[in-house]
Amino acid sequence: MSLLKTTVSAAALAALAAGSAAARDNVQVAGSSTVLPYASIVAELFGDNTDFPTPVIESGGSSSGLKRFCEGVGENTIDVANASRAIREKEIKACAENGVTDIIEVRIGYDGIVFASQQSGPAFTAFEPTDIFNAIGAQILKDGEIVTNPHNTWSEFNSDLPDAEIAMFIPGTKHGTREVFEEKVLLIGCEETGAMKAMMDGGMSEDDAEDACLDVRTDGKSVDIDGDYTETLARIDANTNGIGVFGLAFYENNTDKLKVATMSGVTPSTETIASGEYPVSRPLFFYVKKAHIGVIPGLKEYAGFFIADEIAGPKGPLANYGLVSDPELADVQATVANEKVIGGGS
């Protein structure tokens, strides 16, 4: 009896599997959790406004998205990778090795990275890159010497800052946000404090010194958050002294719980980011597999819809949610229309 049932169900399964050989009819996207909210807005509107089915958007971080993107060409691979940083040379190489050669890069706009703390916590209102570096760098410059970071409170190195325990929650290494944080805050802080010069004087090569600048202390004062911003928010909620690194849109959605600090004297807002005054911002991208255009229905339409003026423009729903729209949107639209791939050609 059981044997019969097993055979029947196995046969049914095989039949279902055979049926699945038909083409996938929806666009499959994965990647950056920073781009995910924007992509989900676009996906919903795309499903509502066109006859194509709503695309499926997965999260997981820029690096893991690009890794899956580069796994190969075919229906069982994703069509689009979202990324909060540009694709790296070695990722393009990995892609090419698996046959993913023609990649269209689409820049959707800019996003600011803000430093925020509990609304009722200590007065963290103004930071410089040097403060962040002094707080969480693994090796810092103190009294002209490179030492392992001895700081416990913010006021130890900057008397303008509150006398509160250092507790920073920064994005984990699989997030694209981490790279921007390292490049535009830690590295700048390292250079400005003179730590980098001191390291190089101490016999390090420039590359080694840069790497050393990006090392973050591991004694628990700085915590890597591998999850989403909601996890950072929960950690801040539980820690009065906590300072979290958030995307601008996330902060704007939670102004009742968070207060934001200025960076180098500039308050983060869509205006200051668009004008380039606010220093910690980065472009957001998605990458399209050209080989899938024409195979997966709606792929090119999805890409075109995403960056249309009505959607990604300054008055569109993405800007309303917190995306800083790209001043050169027309160029991006042309890239998509002409299917221009990375590395020239069309």
Next chain:
Amino acid sequence: MTDVTPNAGGNRAGNSLATQDARTKRRNRAEARFKAYGLTAILVGIFFLVVLAVSIIRSGSPAFTRTVVDVEFALSQAQINEAEEQLFKTAAYAAFFTDALKRQIDESGMEVAVDEDAIERIIGKPGSTIREFFQANPDRIGTPVTFELAASSRVDGYFNGRVTRESMQDSRFLMAGDLDLVDALAEAGVIRSSINWTFITGADSGVDNPGAAGIGASVVGSFFMMLVVLVLSLPIGVAASIYLEEFAPRNRFTDLIEVNISNLAAVPSIVFGILGLAIFIQFAHLPQSAPLVGGLVLTLMTLPTIIISTRASLRAVPPSIRDAALGVGASKMQSVFHHVLPLAMPGILTGTIIGLAQALGETAPLLLIGMVGFVARGYPDGIVSGFMDPNSAMPAQIYTWAARADASFYEKAWGGIIVLLVFLLTMNIIAIILRRRFERRW
């Protein structure tokens, strides 16, 4: 043990049975203490259960109500044609709606400042609801239709107490002045709270549109997954355990299988997800994000649980039953299927339902096969599309909502937990009913 040694060296004489001696008192006290410990343990358990239930219901109940705006308005064929010509059609519909609401407020003579931006901040995203309605009912074009449309998440929060005038800060999502308009509209009965059927029946929505988000589609996804798990793991699991328990010879090989089954039961569920990705999607080319693949992965995860509990309940059937059956001339197979299996059925069903309940709450293996994320396909068209089309599952949907910036989605995540618990409770009740029906005493 000292308890059994009869009063060595004690003076039993003179002691009456009616009065307790010191040792009896001590033993009675130990028993009373043990009872108290047990009771405390149960009370602590109940306390945590109550705290959990209250916090879930309190955080989740706002998800089941929503704030709606009632507006009666008509669209002409010309307006619809105009909207359909655009790329962003739903925005055009929303603009017509905003105009109509503004006119309605102006005509009602309310003494409150109204501008179109304020209306856009108060109402959610009405465009797709309106477009869908007129596409489904083309005969209603040109006649006045009353729409019940979801208000924006901040206005919804104002109605259920999440947003207060004190805590809110002016932003492009809501200004303090808008609340005056909301109050005036609420007094006029245009804005009111109602039961949120969309939450129970709908599919996921974009992060800027919490009013349209619902868990219904993912309940269907979970249902199809459970169907796959049940149809595959019950027969395979029961067949495997009957063979191992009743027929298989005891040797190194079957020992090895046994050890492996026990080991598999303890493997973290994410490992099954990796396996599923490699075998079902990359090798067998099954579609991504499909409940069929989710069900297959969860079947792998559930099988060891079912096999272990089935074997335990087969072993619990007294050997006398088998011996009696064999004694009156039944074959080995007859004794198993006519006598042992029916007696073991209640235990097998309990094990299966526990396995299914575990599978129902699992998110980690689904992460890798594309069922966690933004999956808003809506309801499947039929049985095959139910198995093959992208869909989410309840725990995956809850996880996704909990990660969103808008606090309104956080409420929805808690609401989703309530729905998940109701689903689990239903499954357990079915298990109890089945167990009662199959139970046999001897």
